[in-house]
Amino acid sequence: MMSKLSFKALEAFHTVMRTGSTTAAASELGLTQPAVSRLLASFESYVGFALFHREHGRLVATDEAHTLLNEADVAMGSLERLNLLAHNIKNTSIxxxxxxxxxxxxxxxxxxxxxxxxxxxxxxxxxxxxxxxxxxxxxxxxxxxxxxxxxxxxxxxxITAEPLFTSQMMCALHCEHPLAQQHQRLTPTDLAEQPLILLGKGRTSRGQIEHAFRQHNLTLRPRIDTHNVATACAFAMRQLGIAIVNGALAQQYQGDELVLLPFTPTIPIEYGFITSxxxxxxxxxxxxxxxxxxxxxxxxxxxx
The missing domain is CATH 3.40.190.10 (Periplasmic binding protein-like II)
Incomplete structure (x- = not known):
């Protein structure tokens, strides 16, 4: 027996068994008929016994060939599934x-x-x-x-970080709030006497807000400290104050009751896609x- 099974020899055997002749198999495989015959001889050498004989010039499969066909079907099916899986992975469909x-x-x-x-x-x-x-x-x-x-x-x-987009800090306030009717942007001076809702201390954006107030000689005194945009917007909708939040994350809560106005000076917030x-x-x-x-x-x- 051959020490290694050739895929092309197995494919030739499987195709000849399926089509019934070396000529048809050669056409399907894009090979010459002599090339298919050589592959069949190679496969017979591998298994160690004859798989075909000729009757009146026609190639006839032996009983042993029919016995091997079931396993050849399984093997070729597995290879087709492997090929499909590789294709799917490459094309990100799985x-x-x-x-x-x-x-x-x-x-x-x-x-x-x-x-x-x-x-x-x-x-x-x-x-x-x-x-x-x-x-x-x-x-x-x-x-x-x-x-x-x-x-x-x-x-x-x-971590490797890829920049995705840049947002900015916005003021979230109830639509009936007087500042929602009078302004297109809000500054620290506009907010000086307003109850404020801010995200927790220690964030970079919180420090930038505090700096903006100091630049106007104002002290930042939040009424409510929270830790996520959803909660801050929920409080703003209940008219407990004006929330200064990330505009990109607050956008989903904007509606009939909640208005978003830009905070000035502009405080940009950049987001990234991170991987290991x-x-x-x-x-x-x-x-x-x-x-x-x-x-x-x-x-x-x-x-x-």
């Missing part, structure tokens, strides 16, 4: 992604993007989780998640990142 993002980001912008991505790639499964920024960095860096979304700049040594530096991007992860970039490239979250 696979799974684990994604992590802030709560407000996941519920708004990201929910729309994921919905459209899964319509285009229905065989992809996605696990979406929400964590704190510090936890998000560590989980992505250590590959517990395939990718994440986070506010830039990002300096974690185990410890492994190359999978084809699916690369495709998802590009999809996010395309969807967000021309989107204006500044609410001019």
């Amino acid at each position: 696979g799974s992604l684990k994604v992590v993002a802030p709560v407000s980001f996941a519920a708004g912008i990201l929910a729309d993007i994921i919905a459209d991505f899964m319509k285009q790639y229905p065989n992809v499964t996605i696990t979406l989780d929400s964590r704190s920024p510090d936890s998000t960095r560590e989980l992505v860096a250590h590959r517990a998640f395939d990718c994440g979304f986070i506010q830039l700049p990002e300096r974690h040594p185990g 530096q410890h492994a190359p991007l999978s084809l699916l992860n690369q495709r998802f990142m590009n999809f996010c970039k395309e969807r967000l490239a021309n989107k204006n979250h500044a609410h001019e």
Whole structure:
């Protein structure tokens, strides 16, 4: 027996058995008839016994050939499935992604993007989780998640960050609030006597808001401190104050009762797509990142 089975010899045997002749098999395989005959001889040498004999010039399969055909069918079917799977993986129509993002980001912008991505790639499964920024960095860096979304700049040594889009700080207030009727933009002076709702201390954007107030010789005294945009907007809708929040994340809560007005001076907020530096991007992860970039490239979250 041959030490190694040739795929082409197996394919030739399978095709001859299916078509009934070396001539038909040669046509289907794009080979010459002598080439198919040589492949059959090679396959017979591999198995160690004759698989065909001729009767009146016609090739006839032996009983042993018919016995082998079932396994040949299985083998060729497996190879076809392998080829299809490789094609699907290459074209990102199959696979799974684990994604992590802030709560407000996941519920708004990201929910729309994921919905459209899964319509285009229905065989992809996605696990979406929400964590704190510090936890998000560590989980992505250590590959517990395939990718994440986070506010830039990002300096974690185990993370690669790709910029996605830039938003700005906005003021969220009830539609019946006097300032909602009188202004197109709000400054620290406009807000000086207003009860304010702010996201927790320690955030970069919080420090920038405090700096803007100091530039106007004003002290920032929030009425309510909270830790996510959804809660801040909920309080603003209940007329407990004016929330200064990330416009891109607050956009989903804007409606009949809640108005968003730009905060001046402009405080930009850049978001990025993060992945681990410890492994190359999978084809699916690369495709998802590009999809996010395309969807967000021309989107204006500044609410001019």
